[in-house]
Amino acid sequence: MTSLIELSLKEVADKLKNREVTATEVTKACLERIKDRNEQINAYVHLTEDKALDMASQCDKRIKEGNARLIGGVPLGIKDIFCTKGDLTTVCSHILDGFRPPYESTVTENLWKSGAVMLGKTNMDEFAMGSSNETSYYGPARNPWNLDCVPGGSSGGSAAAVADYQCFGATGTDTGGSIRQPAAFNGIVGMKPTYGRCSRYGVIAFASSLDQAGPMARTVEDTALMLRCMSGYDPMDSTSADLAIEAYDEGLADLDLKGLKIGLPKEYFMEGLDPQIADLVKQAVKRFEEQGAEVKEVSLPHTDAAVATYYVVAPAEAAANLSRYDGMRYGLRVEGENLMDTYERTRSEGFGWEVKRRIMIGNYVLSSGYYDAYYTKAQKVRSLISQDFKNAFEDVDVIFAPTTPTTAFKLGENSDDPVQMYMNDVFTLPASLAGLPAISVPAGLVEGMPAGLQIIGKAFEDKKVLQVAYAHEQMCGFELKKPE
Amino acid sequence: MSIIDTKTVEKLAKLSRLKVTEEEKTILVHELTKVMDMAAKVQSVNTDAVQPMTSVIENAQTPERDDAVSEENRREEYLAIAPKAEMGFYVVPRSVE
Numbered sequence: 001m002t003s004l005i006e007l008s009l010k011e012v013a014d015k016l017k018n019r020e021v022t023a024t025e026v027t028k029a030c031l032e033r034i035k036d037r038n039e040q041i042n043a044y045v046h047l048t049e050d051k052a053l054d055m056a057s058q059c060d061k062r063i064k065e066g067n068a069r070l071i072g073g074v075p076l077g078i079k080d081i082f083c084t085k086g087d088l089t090t091v092c093s094h095i096l097d098g099f100r101p102p103y104e105s106t107v108t109e110n111l112w113k114s115g116a117v118m119l120g121k122t123n124m125d126e127f128a129m130g131s132s133n134e135t136s137y138y139g140p141a142r143n144p145w146n147l148d149c150v151p152g153g154s155s156g157g158s159a160a161a162v163a164d165y166q167c168f169g170a171t172g173t174d175t176g177g178s179i180r181q182p183a184a185f186n187g188i189v190g191m192k193p194t195y196g197r198c199s200r201y202g203v204i205a206f207a208s209s210l211d212q213a214g215p216m217a218r219t220v221e222d223t224a225l226m227l228r229c230m231s232g233y234d235p236m237d238s239t240s241a242d243l244a245i246e247a248y249d250e251g252l253a254d255l256d257l258k259g260l261k262i263g264l265p266k267e268y269f270m271e272g273l274d275p276q277i278a279d280l281v282k283q284a285v286k287r288f289e290e291q292g293a294e295v296k297e298v299s300l301p302h303t304d305a306a307v308a309t310y311y312v313v314a315p316a317e318a319a320a321n322l323s324r325y326d327g328m329r330y331g332l333r334v335e336g337e338n339l340m341d342t343y344e345r346t347r348s349e350g351f352g353w354e355v356k357r358r359i360m361i362g363n364y365v366l367s368s369g370y371y372d373a374y375y376t377k378a379q380k381v382r383s384l385i386s387q388d389f390k391n392a393f394e395d396v397d398v399i400f401a402p403t404t405p406t407t408a409f410k411l412g413e414n415s416d417d418p419v420q421m422y423m424n425d426v427f428t429l430p431a432s433l434a435g436l437p438a439i440s441v442p443a444g445l446v447e448g449m450p451a452g453l454q455i456i457g458k459a460f461e462d463k464k465v466l467q468v469a470y471a472h473e474q475m476c477g478f479e480l481k482k483p484e
Numbered sequence: 485m486s487i488i489d490t491k492t493v494e495k496l497a498k499l500s501r502l503k504v505t506e507e508e509k510t511i512l513v514h515e516l517t518k519v520m521d522m523a524a525k526v527q528s529v530n531t532d533a534v535q536p537m538t539s540v541i542e543n544a545q546t547p548e549r550d551d552a553v554s555e556e557n558r559r560e561e562y563l564a565i566a567p568k569a570e571m572g573f574y575v576v577p578r579s580v581e
């Protein structure tokens with residue numbers, strides 16, 4: 001018999017609506033699983049057990065009264081970057097020790113309005129700066145497929161929690177790949193929606209022109225349903241798109257694959273890409289071809305400058321955003337001899353190494369004498385990267401690519417060399433820089449570890465991206481490892 | 485190509501309001517050089533007549549809301565999460581001698 005925790009988000013939501021199970025039962029099952037597994041996986045950094053049970057009992061009451069909501073009673077993990085009122089929210093950084101925000105992020109607010117239950121805050125790279133979860137102040141989460149491997153990052157805790165059946169879905173944020181890369185590493189689905197789909201209000205800022213929240217779940221349908229519940233225009237975020245919320249989860253199978261034009265960017269099949277991952281992508285493409293899709297090679301000529309562009313733009317924005325951590329109004333304060341000394345001690349003790357390094361890089365590229373040579377220049381290259389996609393999308397509907405060059409690597413393997421670590425994001429950064437919707441969906445296994453297929457779409461064609469991902473999922477037949 | 489030496493690191497640390505030890509300075513010279521060598525790749529791209537992109541949102545797409553007060557006064561709640569507060573104010577180190 002399939003245990004409760006193995007159900008998909010959609011299945012459990014239906015069972016809750018039909019009153020086959022109660023939210024309290026489902027929530028308790030997840031909490032039990034978390035307690036059983038957290039010591040090994042370290043996916044959750046702050047559990048909110050009382051809140052979860054309280055929210056679940058409220059859901060049960062509503063369902064009994066016939067007021068079931070879209071995902072009423074479904075327990076979720078929330079990345080530690082989303083402010084939830086009164087709960088510890090620390091971006092896995094020492095500098096936000098004890099921080100309990102007095103307000104709620106719009107994304108989580110939307111999820112609660114849809115009836116979701118919060119289990120706790122999930123592990124992440126400090127301030128979302130990392131691709132392995134190793135920069136977390138609370139120690140790394142681990143990959144449930146192999147505990148010696150990283151779960152990826154920055155939304156590594158969310159991905160591991162979903163893959164390890166410790167929740168039915170989890171929120172993530174993606175600045176340069178932080179949803180897609182961990183989704184690929186853990187054999188789950190993760191989507192970065194079009195920039196502007198989900199409000200950034202109450203999401204602790206890293207690089208504001210790139211940060212975008214998105215769903216992570218075990219199936220495409222679950223991902224679509226979660227996105228429907230998270231997204232929407234928010235007057236509190238001036239970059240949020242004033243468009244109606246779509247029922248992303250409806251009509252996923254309605255897309256006619258005959259005549260669908262798929263682009264394969266030639267620059268993505270490069271040195272450093274594991275040939276077995278390239279094969280999995282090509283197999284996926286072949287299945288679409290067999291259904292009548294047209295496949296075309298496209299060129300994104302500025303791909304090889306994307307990593308450099310990102311590592312100028314993102315640290316510059318981060319240096320500005322993180323200047324607010326001064327030890328005066330919230331979080332950590334380390335008293336010094338005077339005001340300046342207090343600032344410096346607080347920030348030096350509060351931030352981890354990767355964060356400090358990025359702040360310094362950001363201040364370097366923004367400092368006089370280097371501003372034009374690096375920052376303005378990178379913004380110009382960003383225009384070209386964005387234009388590359390516009391050109392490619394004149395010929396094709398969606399672009400297929402690998403999500404990552406390799407499968408999950410071992411803990412500690414890349415931590416000595418920042419540049420090597422940054423190269424993990426080589427396939428996810430371009431879509432981030434262009435603000436496009438992109439999903440990672442399992443493509444198969446390479447030596448026992450999952451790899452992801454990335455599907456990139458035109459701006460605000462999130463639904464089409466989900467439909468194509470759904471078609472892939474049906475044809476691929478990937479199976480997540482069952483819980484032990 | 486820019487050269488990152490100990491002096492540059494000291495200046496960046498100051499700008500970033502960070503303290504760095506002598507040992508950390510050596511590591512940072514090495515690591516920042518490595519990152520900036522990689523980032524220098526942007527300089528090899530021809531960007532003649534290309535406008536810098538500050539946002540993916542096309543011009544004039546950002547909606548504006550009325551400039552109206554939307555929050556009630558929650559001073560006590562905000563002060564309660566401060567490292568130090570007294571008599572309705574944040575307490576900060578002396579900044580004027």
